Amino acid sequence: MEVGKIAMIGERELVLGFKLVGVSDVFISEGDDALKLLGGFMASKEYGLIIVSDKIKRAMGSAMLRHTETMLQPLVVFIPSPVEIESGESVETLAKRVLGVDIKNVK
Numbered sequence: 001m002e003v004g005k006i007a008m009i010g011e012r013e014l015v016l017g018f019k020l021v022g023v024s025d026v027f028i029s030e031g032d033d034a035l036k037l038l039g040g041f042m043a044s045k046e047y048g049l050i051i052v053s054d055k056i057k058r059a060m061g062s063a064m065l066r067h068t069e070t071m072l073q074p075l076v077v078f079i080p081s082p083v084e085i086e087s088g089e090s091v092e093t094l095a096k097r098v099l100g101v102d103i104k105n106v107k
Contacts, residue, residue: 004048004074007041009034014053014081023051031059038076039064047074054080 007025008018015026025047029037034056041047057065057078068076096102 005046006049006051007047008051009037009041009056010051010053010079011055011081014079018051030055035059035064038068042068042071042074042076045073050074050076052076052078054078 005025006023007027008015008023009027009029011030012028015028019026027034027037030053034052038050038052038056041050052068060068
């Protein structure tokens with residue numbers, strides 16, 4: 001199985017963070033534009049992993065949401081926006097939950 005590229009779709013603050021850690025295909029987009037972008041990426045099979053803001057997930061219809069949650073290729077992962085992270089779980093907890101990486105012990 002070919003791994004493919006990684007894409008990030010979301011609001012500016014979230015996307016810029018992923019750009020800083022080396023994800024080159026980042027797209028600042030919200031609402032219907034983001035849904036069209038996501039649909040195009042899923043259909044193209046160019047990406048192996050698509051990281052999407054939870055804010056975009058809330059704008060999805062039930063059929064598209066069901067489709068993204070059951071797909072394996074590409075894998076679509078939803079993450080909270082920076083505002084949601086500040087009011088909820090820490091970045092360390094989020095990284096461990098989403099990525100399976102304990103960033104407190106990374107040197």
